[in-house]
Amino acid sequence: xxxxxxxxxxxxxxxxxxxxxxxxxxxxxxxxxxxxxxxxxxxxxxxxxxxxxxxxxxxxxxxxxxxxxxxxxxxxxxxxxxxxxxxxxxxxxxxxxxxxxxxxxxxxxxxxxxxxxxxxxxxxxxxxxxxxxxxxxxxxxxxxxxxxxxxxxxxxxxxxxxxxxxxxxxxxxxxxxxxxxxxxxxxxxxxxxxxxxxxxxxxxxxxxxxxxxxxxxxxxxxxxxxxxxxxxxxxxxxxxxxxxxxxxxxxxxxxxxxxx
Numbered sequence: 001x002x003x004x005x006x007x008x009x010x011x012x013x014x015x016x017x018x019x020x021x022x023x024x025x026x027x028x029x030x031x032x033x034x035x036x037x038x039x040x041x042x043x044x045x046x047x048x049x050x051x052x053x054x055x056x057x058x059x060x061x062x063x064x065x066x067x068x069x070x071x072x073x074x075x076x077x078x079x080x081x082x083x084x085x086x087x088x089x090x091x092x093x094x095x096x097x098x099x100x101x102x103x104x105x106x107x108x109x110x111x112x113x114x115x116x117x118x119x120x121x122x123x124x125x126x127x128x129x130x131x132x133x134x135x136x137x138x139x140x141x142x143x144x145x146x147x148x149x150x151x152x153x154x155x156x157x158x159x160x161x162x163x164x165x166x167x168x169x170x171x172x173x174x175x176x177x178x179x180x181x182x183x184x185x186x187x188x189x190x191x192x193x194x195x196x197x198x199x200x201x202x203x204x205x206x207x208x209x210x211x212x213x214x215x216x217x218x219x220x221x222x223x224x225x226x227x228x229x230x231x232x233x234x235x236x237x238x239x240x241x242x243x244x245x246x247x248x249x250x251x252x253x254x255x256x257x258x259x260x
Contacts, residue, residue, distance in 0.1 A: 049081035175234035
């Protein structure tokens with residue numbers, strides 16, 4: 001009398017003891033709608049941002065977890081993914097099309113950008129540098145000017161050019177030699193690629209065997225990224241590191257991995 005098939009007619013004929021059999025039914029879109037691995041997750045997100053049946057997916061997520069969290073997740077996904085990012089992609093395609101159609105080189109703008117960049121580098125050297133005869137007041141102003149680069153003058157330094165500059169302190173010279181070497185840069189790109197592949201292997205339910213292997217790879221990659229984090233801090237110095245958006249983002253990811 002209290003069996004699931006009688007209490008809910010939609011459960012009639014389903015084997016509730018078999019997880020896969022229940023998920024592959026019509027009620028769950030024949031198993032295509034899930035977040036068990038990276039591939040299915042990307043498919044669900046793509047379906048949602050195209051606004052094709054996204055409400056059904058939201059209802060499934062709300063039933064599986066939380067109504068409030070499901071609502072907030074799809075609210076942000078539709079607004080950012082569908083209304084914003086898709087339009088950004090269309091704008092980029094249109095801008096590229098217009099550039100190809102015009103095909104007019106803007107040498108004057110390139111020259112002005114190069115001049116502005118040279119002036120920015122010169123101003124930074126004048127502020128951070130100094131000589132032994134500077135007063136304490138000028139030294140304080142130089143540090144304040146350098147610290148302002150963390151907020152007001154982001155991406156003002158050419159990192160490749162900074163790595164080729166000479167520095168009197170031997171650890172900085174060694175770090176710059178390592179960071180500027182093509183083998184080191186290629187090795188880091190290889191590790192990033194391998195890390196993406198390992199992270200994409202995460203799925204639900206997690207098998208007991210590969211769990212230890214994935215954890216070992218993840219720990220190894222984190223150690224390598226921490227070493228790269230330290231080398232770059234010595235090579236470009238902390239203020240320049242955190243004033244560059246790309247390096248600051250990488251550093252933030254490394255810190256998050258350490259905390260996690």
